[in-house]
Amino acid sequence: MKLEGRVWKFGSDIDTDAIIPARYLNQSDPKELAKHVMEDERPSFSKDVRRGDILVAGKNFGCGSSREHAPLALKAAGISCIIAKSFARIFFRNAFNIGLPLLESQEASEAIEEGDRIQVDLSTGEIYDLTKKKRFLSKPIPPFMQELLRDGGLIPHLRKKTIKHKQ
């Protein structure tokens, strides 16, 4: 699975309150959530982000609450993939469960800059910065997570499994 997109750069310890503030959690429609994504961190983000854009961040991205609204809002806003030095545990699971791929790479997180165009190969974990003409390797996505992504998240994955069982 290959992706290409323009980069948005964020710092370390971006928490889920920063991704989607709790004041918007009185509903869970991804399109509504997307309107407020990263609002307190960077107010114009939700207006400027385009479908296919890629987010690159520092360490511990997605720390804080377990709200699945956070990856949902990013995905609905158009973000196709997130690269970071490390991810908080619950955010990591949530993202794959809703079909949003994440890659961990210290070098990529440090070298890639805002506005760069990058290519990502999800099956090999290779990241290519087209602007800088630099290649990075991330930790490969575990096979089980790749399967989740291919199926489009945990729900379609489970549905497929139950159908198989029934046959």
Next chain:
Amino acid sequence: MAHPMTLTEKLLASHSRRKWVSPGEILDVRVDLVLANDITAPLAIEAFREIGAKRVFHRDRVVLVPDHFAPAKDILSAEQCKVMREFAKAQRLPHYFEIGKCGIEHVLLPEKGLVNPGEVIIGADSHTCTYGALGAFSTGVGSTELGAAMATGRIWLRVPETIKFIYYGKLRPWVSGKDLILATIGAIGVDGALYRAMEFSGETVHELSMASRFTICNMVIEAGGKNGVIEPDEVTLQFVKGRAQRPYRIFRSDPKARYEQVMEFDVSRIGPQVALPHLPSNVKDVREVGSVEIDQVVIGSCTNGHLEDLRVAAKILRGKKVASTLRLIIIPATQEIYRQALKEGLIEVFLSSGAVVSPPTCGPCLGGYMGILAAGERALATTNRNFKGRMGHPESEVYLSGPAVAAASAVKGRIAHPEEVLRSRG
């Protein structure tokens, strides 16, 4: 192969039909209980339906708690609570807790005996890690996974490496579990235990009350931890006695269990702690904070809304007045705690001091309602997170502390050591 195991490893092995497990292994784990609240349940219920599930895996083992925006703060919140209520009704779930019989989930579940030693519990809330204080494995997950687990009673989990934290020495006056965990997070950072189990042990931990132990395990997630655990002892068994709704099992770490790291803390060197904005790891001793004026103090939440916390606050507030420049909001974590506080005269102390007492709710902890901050305002709270905008406007600030510092600060109008208000020992 046979090898010594940590408490966390034993808990996971016992729920995946395995004799031995090692860190890094991925297991298909049976869960004893699943939990969701008014924010996370609606998405979980949607996931449950989308999988095509008709019935929950076990009616007694699915707990739904409207606590975050309940009593409903607006129409949309009311709709979310309604989704949950109707699901509970359709599935005939005995453990749906309507307001009036309710409370903040992580204080309510232990109080009702719904979580017990030796169990595996998952919840669509990051502070589900609280129940590790009982010697259980418990961790937070997202809504989709919770929806799947409601249907199957299972979840995949990676066996975490364990970091052992040993606390020894005599506690100083006014120091409680909150100060120990804040000092620990200050030492290791907000990702210091990422993906790891945090095992809390040592003589001091076993002298702590259950409330303090819950507080410690509650904030494991603030260090990035997957779960926190404390080996059950007499205090645990005393707490569980008469509450446990199921038979339970006691596990202990093997003496030769392998830890990724061991850290020791001499608690006699730890004074009351305060976390400064905007990270829970930004910790200082209260005496080093300097003069910080405060607009609002909140005493409550799943971290410090226990009866014991209210008792500490009342001890300081008795016969005193809240500073005229400041608002004090006190939120007993459950209906039962509220009632007991009333019986003991604590509520009277709070009201006389000029505090407002709210019914049990998460409310301001997550910037929901019942005490939202305006731009430029500063709060001191006994909650667990002080991220930017956590309690309201993105330009407001949150400081974190235990109930003693919070109460003293409410009297002084600025961050204060309890001894500035009360000379006696805590």
